[in-house]
Amino acid sequence: MKLSEKSQLCSLSPMRKFTPYAMAAEAAGKKIYKLNIGQPDIETPPEFFEAVRGFSQKVLAYANSQGTEFMLDAVVDYYHRIGVDYSKEDILITTGGSEALQILFLCILDPGSEVIVPEPFYSSYNTFIKASGGVIRPMATIPEEDYNYAKPEALEALINEKTRAIAIINPHNPTGNVLTRDELRSIADVAKKHDLYLICDEVYREFVYDTDDVLCAGSMRDVDENVVVIDSVSKRFSACGARIGMLISRNKALMAEALKFCQGRLCTTTLEQVGAAALYRVGPEYFEKVRDEYRLRRDLCYAKLSAIPGVVCAKPMGAFYVMAKLPIDNADTFMKWMLTDFEDHGETVMCSPAAGFYATPGRGTNEIRIAYVLKEEDLSRALDLLALGIERYNNR
Amino acid sequence: MKLSEKSQLCSLSPMRKFTPYAMAAEAAGKKIYKLNIGQPDIETPPEFFEAVRGFSQKVLAYANSQGTEFMLDAVVDYYHRIGVDYSKEDILITTGGSEALQILFLCILDPGSEVIVPEPFYSSYNTFIKASGGVIRPMATIPEEDYNYAKPEALEALINEKTRAIAIINPHNPTGNVLTRDELRSIADVAKKHDLYLICDEVYREFVYDTDDVLCAGSMRDVDENVVVIDSVSKRFSACGARIGMLISRNKALMAEALKFCQGRLCTTTLEQVGAAALYRVGPEYFEKVRDEYRLRRDLCYAKLSAIPGVVCAKPMGAFYVMAKLPIDNADTFMKWMLTDFEDHGETVMCSPAAGFYATPGRGTNEIRIAYVLKEEDLSRALDLLALGIERYNNR
Known part of the structure; x- marks a missing residue:
């Protein structure tokens, strides 16, 4: 066998x-x-459990493949509040940030395709990229430099004809590195110049301790075609077991492709979307x-x-x-x-x-x-x- | 891009x-x-919602990657009641039967690998098999023969060096065909003879209308290495939105491989497993x-x-x-x-x-x-x- x-x-x-x-x-x-x-x-904010307990439908039905309307609305509102303008069409609700990454790599990687990833990196990237036949091209970082990877020349040196994307985690798991606005911009410029996807895993967005000089990748409107944001309620609201994440991009061709996989697996859990939407009502x-x-x-x-x-x-x-x-x-x-x-x-x-x-x-x-x-x-x-x-x- | x-x-x-x-x-x-x-x-049986409402932990934490102990126990008990002897190690809880299929095909298909599937078939097989680089080798069935595909010679004729599995849906989506015990056995013999996985999607197991002459694939103990059962609570308990399924096999090498992907995506929803386990308490x-x-x-x-x-x-x-x-x-x-x-x-x-x-x-x-x-x-x-x-x- x-x-x-x-x-x-x-x-x-x-x-x-x-x-x-x-x-x-x-x-x-x-x-x-x-x-x-x-x-x-x-x-976990009690709003989650209250919303779930308040669910009164008798049939636990499938949700829409792209996510329920109320969940998509909650995410759009959240992004508006932090100054990023997304519409519902830019968002697909997924089973955790994990599924967002799985679907994304299925959409953009062929056997042998490369993704540049600063290392160390969140280990599941290994599984998700290999599952799609892709290869990680690591960019080494070291503790003596605070694991900084905002080095455009070093990133560019790793690009070849097989490169499809640069994947960054900001704030970073496992190093805790946080990019300044200028640093993120410098990496986006590389992605733009070389026509690469810039995958920005921002699931730890709210957890930055010493600075306000940070930028959501979705704010850089000149790289709408390049930027893909991975997001999740797991860390933001201490709701890891809800398995609610999202794939976000203004690249319409990519999102149309991703919808195929979303429809293939039917939908994300209905009840957890009820709870997760309520989470987005908690204040600053x-x-x-x-x-x-x-x-x-x-x-x-x-x-x-x-x-x-x-x-x-x-x-x-x-x-x-x-x-x-x-x-x-x-x-x-x-x-x-x-x-x-x-x-x-x-x-x-x-x-x-x-x-x-x-x-x-x-x-x-x-x-x-x-x-x-x-x-x-x-x-x-x-x-x-x-x-x-x-x-x-x-x-x- | x-x-x-x-x-x-x-x-x-x-x-x-x-x-x-x-x-x-x-x-x-x-x-x-x-x-x-x-x-x-x-x-949906109210036991689901009652169990979910009774969840009193303050932190909605990750579950184990293979599934929670109580969910695995519930599934083992259910199979015992219908006369099939599985242990917890044979079961991985997944996000719907969909994810069970996704993970399975990741484990067994290389680019160009073939899966023999009687057609018509549940359309998501297309997505899951192609996502793993595999190819569907269809076996034509027709309404005049009740879409019967229990034809060992016809199945064997489709086998070549690229064939990795025969995938059947029993009872069948979309045709409603149900295999007799002898028919299922005849297909299992082909899989055994050619060392192929026999993927048995039995999510409609309880919905058979005119006969008792049916067999769970897990009952055929001489093909433990071949048989992989796909199961789900979606149809059984009218709980499609719960997204709780399972990948079941006594093939230890396969299950060890599948666990890698289960750990990669961390876990299935915690709360839905609480509800789904309660579903298995509803009686005949x-x-x-x-x-x-x-x-x-x-x-x-x-x-x-x-x-x-x-x-x-x-x-x-x-x-x-x-x-x-x-x-x-x-x-x-x-x-x-x-x-x-x-x-x-x-x-x-x-x-x-x-x-x-x-x-x-x-x-x-x-x-x-x-x-x-x-x-x-x-x-x-x-x-x-x-x-x-x-x-x-x-x-x-």
Whole structure:
């Protein structure tokens, strides 16, 4: 029984592949501080659950393939409020930002097509791009430069006849890098010059901690044909389990193509769109409060990490992740050991080994990604456990 | 800006491509009887909504990539009750049967790989197979033989070195064909002999009207490595909008591969799994009642269709669709005309033109698929409108 080449090129998720070990550890009574997945402990706004409970139709019917009218309206309104002018025709509601990326790559990649992606990058890009037969052309970034990738010449040097797109995540998962307005503009100019799609994953848009000098890619109206925005309610409203995302572009040919795949899979969940539309009614005070909380966690996380002997990391400017190089041989071995062999007072910590966030073989093997998604007290304990784990692992 | 070859090979859904015309007609005050989509008017069991309303967690968190434990338990229990022995490891919960098919084809198809599919077939197979670079090798069936495709020699004649799978839908969408136990066995023998996956889409399992001589593919234990079952709560519980499906197989290598894609897209909706698990607690009396209702509609639909001069159709044995050849030039033109130009007392009817259910060019151009998903009175009126429409269309 044959398996496909593309699926054999894919890997389990670095965030999720140790789940079986975690479940075994938990079953044995161990408490695990989970910093491996971007699953915040921040409460989902109650508006979501209220709207869902208020759903009174007797038949849970299919939604429209492009998304329900009320959900599309909610997204258009949200963008208007942040100064970006989209119409409903520019938006397709998807099953998480994940499906938006899957559909997009199906639309634009042929076997061997290349996508330029600054690395490290959110690991699922690997799966989505390979599933479409595409290849990631990584652009290396380093912590010493805050993982900056706004280098037009370096990006241009990676372009060849197979290049279809430049994909950026802003604010960045997993590095926390945030582009200034000028930096984003400089990258858009490269995409425009070379007639490439500019994929802008902005799911962490509201989580920027030290500056207001940021720009939504949808504001740059001279690159309407190039820009594709990936968005989601998962992080914005701490509603990861809703699986509501969106593919947004003013490129009509692309959106017509994407609708084929949307119709093929019929629709996104009806009830979750009811809940998600209600989320967009929460006001700016919600974002301020959440941003303050994450800023606090960011500061704590960075301070404690930096204090561990031998750790190298850059202070993240946005999102809720930090990459860290650890003074260990191999992060995969280490993180598995932390689940199976380590404990302190019955507790341990789970992070994501970072090799899966790189496309270049050999990079990231002694790095981890930490999601600072737990409240201060838990985060502090988790980082102490990490420090203790590193020490014991190296003396084992 | 380039678009991919595979996406350009795909088409809009024959069930959904006329939605813009339908919305315009409705906006103009026209009432449309919708027989185009398998969206039943049967009420979703209230257990779904009760379970969802009872969800009391404050954070709507990600689920496990393979599905929540309680959802997997519910599915295992359901299969035990119908005499099929699956364990949780054999099951991946997906976003509808649609995503189960998408993931499956990603796992087993390389560019140019072939899947043998009896035609007509559920049109989304086109999109899912092409998205993976695969090709449909159709096996023609005809209404005069009740669309029967249990012909081992004919199936074998289509096998070549590129063939990876035989995909069957049982009970069948759109023809209503149902395989006897012996017929299913004869097809399984072909798959076994040639080392092919046997993809069995059994989402209409409970909707069989004239016989008990049916078999779940999962019961044939000598073909554990070959059989992949596609399942869903959409039709079974009239819960199409929940988007909860499943990929089921005892082929461990395949399931390990599929988990990569499941982890890539993170998970299926958390809340809908809470609701869907509750659906599996409804008893056999629910299925009996629903089956009786569909049988009545089937009889009515077939009787009224057969009475229209020039219509050719076969009496469906299961599912809730019937294919019909109409005495018209082109079903696409006709169905669009029914939305834009036809009305009787402010009403019209919408069906699916059937060319999209065929892979062979030219087949199905004067056929439609009717989903008998409306209550008797509405269905009767809808079929009268269809008859009147055909008459007026031909005299226009």
